Structures are given as structure tokens and as C-alpha cells.
Amino acid sequence: MLEPIAQLLILQNTDQHLREVTQALLQLPQEKISCEKALRDADEKLQSIRSSEHQIEREIKKNEGDILAKQTQIARYRIQQMETRKNEEYAAFNHEIALGVKAITALEEQQLELMEKCASLQPEIERAQEVHAIEHKRVNAILGTIDGRSENLLVRQRELQNVRPTLTLPIDEDILDRYERLFKSKNGMAVAAIEHGVCTGCHMQMTTQTILSAKAEKEIMICPQCGRFLYTEED
């Protein structure tokens, strides 16, 4: 292999690693935000089902109060009824007491329905709690790795950045310049192999002449379509 191409390939390998490391570092804050959102979503789901339960419990309590009030009222009517001597008033109390008893029956029926509703919610709450716990465990495990991953990536990034100048030093300035531009514009691939007669950068079929010249390794070859540096390791 031509020496400049061999040097470029080592540089490209380093630059590709550097690019991966840098992209991974850039993704970490976003990953953290997604994790925190997942935790909030899990909390909200559990909160929502719990607030349904609390709503029913409040209704049950209110009903209890209403029933008690009706019972107190009926007791008061009964005392007043015993004290009256007028038949009309006596009959009116009877009527009021009957209405009160009817209202209590209705309230008690409602109370049963609410209690059943509350009971039927319990398995759902338990499931929601389980899902919540699992989700918290999962997301916290990921969150726990983010700082460590960030540190490792930063170390790797520094290592690669430190080694890079020693790799670029022996490379001709014009070649390096062309390489840098290609690496940026061609998605991290400035040097491409010819495999099965095709440029692996752009997949164009190379002419026999280009393939032979690449094999001869006398001069630096450039892909006529994509402009990448070419080399071949095929016989």
C-alpha cells in the first residue's frame, strides 16, 4: 500500500473513533432528559390512578356524613312527633320520616356501589405500583451509568485528540487538506477501498484502468465519482 494512503487510513480510523466518541458524548444530556421524563411519566400514571381512588374515598366519606345527618334528622322528627297533639302534624312527621328513610336507603345503595368501585380499583393500583417500581428501577439503572459513561468517553476523547497530531504530522499538507474536507463532507469516509471492482465509498463500478492503477500503487488514486482516496487490497 502507498505510504500516504496507509497513513491516511490510520488517521481515518482515529478520526472515526473520535467522531463516534464525540457523538456519544453529545447524546448523553438528551438521554438524561429522556430518563427523567420516563420517571415523571411513571409517577404521573400512578398518581392518576391514586387520585381516582381518593376521589371515591371522598365520596364515601361525604355519603357517610349525609346518612348520619338524615338519621339525626329522623330522630329529631320522632321526638317532635311524640310531643305533638295535632293529628295533622303527626301525619306530616310520618311523611317526613318516610322520606328520610327512603333517602337513607338510596344513600346506602350508593355507598355499596362506591365501595365496590373502590375495591375493584385495588388490583389496578397494585399493578400500577408494580409497573411504577419496575420502571423506576430500570430508568435509575440507566441514569446511574451516565456519569461513568461520560467520564470514560471524555478520557477516550482526550486520548484520541492527543494521538492525532502525531498521525497528521508525516502527511503532505495538500493531501491532509483534501482528506479533512472529504472526511467532513463524505460522512467520515475520505479513504475508500475498491472491492469487487467497486468504490466502497460511492458504489460506482471502477474502470479496469483505475483498478490496475490502484493495484500498481505508483500514484495516489481518486474516485472519479465521489473524489475519495482509493486503494485496493485485492489481487
Ligand SMILES: [Zn+2]
Ligand atoms: Zn467513489
